[in-house]
Amino acid sequence: MIIVGTFQPSIEIERALSEMEALGVPPEEMMVLYMNEFPPISRKKKASADIHVSSFEIGIAFATGMAVIGASIGFKLILGPIFSGLLAAIIGFFCGYSLYYLFHRKKKNKLSQSLPEIIVLIQSTKEVAPLIKEILWKHKALSVGMRKRL
């Protein structure tokens, strides 16, 4: 039998794999496959590739700068330095965030965000197949498929 399970990255997949090994499925008869998005994000800039991460980066940088100025001027305002600083920070954050977001927004395939990222292929005998399916489901597999030998 061929059994296929799909997962999102978490420690659950490793717990499932080790449980199947304990059941007697040798590691050589299993295959783990990672699916990439298109276009693949360059490895180097992975952390900054996400638009929201970059927007947050600019937003919080603006917020901090504005908060220092806001708190300073606040000593002369009725609002006081703390609230004037916080207000400036909030305004700064939204300005920075939305400015970056609007200028760098690209059309994105929304479907790809919800697709599973890891695929596990297992080859087993008919007898243990139901047990393997059970293990996959128990460890939060997104979907499980099975078919007989051709």
Added chain:
Amino acid sequence: MSATLTFPKAKYSTAGITYLMYQKPSIVAWWSAVFPGFGHYLLNQYARATLLTVLEVIINTGANINEAMVYSFCGEIELARSVIHLDWMIGYIVIYLITIGDSYRSAVQLNKYIELSTPDLASVEIFPFEIQYLQNKSPLLGVFYSLFFPGLGQLYNHRIFLGFYAIFWWWIYILLSHAHKAIILTITGDFAYSTAILHPHWLLFMPSVLGGAVYHSYITCVQHNILAKESQQKRLTDRYVGSKFSIRGVKG
């Protein structure tokens, strides 16, 4: 001849996970300008970053930079001029600017090593006094923790010494600036008195530290998530190559 050119990109220790990952040099330089040392925290150079932050508090206090900033932004240039201590000023400017330059240069240099690094990292490592592990984290939760009290977001990311270091300083700022007392007084409507009790020198450290702590915990969460995924991919694809796997399956 050396066996390999590559090296692991991350390492566990009692203090947390120290790793090499892409950092935008301009962002690193900006955080160094906000608070000397913060840029080096983003580069995971925790020892020099911590020493730089201590130095900043000492020489800022010596030179009265924060008071001068408050007066300058309020348009009182004469007062700003009179409040600065000239003995400290030139040294402050030199250290401040060179720290920014150094963090920018380090970011550019460290980014060059990334392609030589491999994500060889276990999911857990046990130390005599700590257990460190990788886990998918929510960057927004990290933001909220540090927003409420700087240092809590760092604890969420298992940077335990940095977490308690930040909590310690935040208490110093609260107690010396009377910020929390002023918040309560403002809420109860006593605006004039609440502004009068605030100490500008210690208050002006707070926005920078708050912003830095929030950004650090956010970006550390994001990068831990990438590390967790990359190291798991390396572990699983190395072990489960499917050498005896046939897509037609076995008989049965």
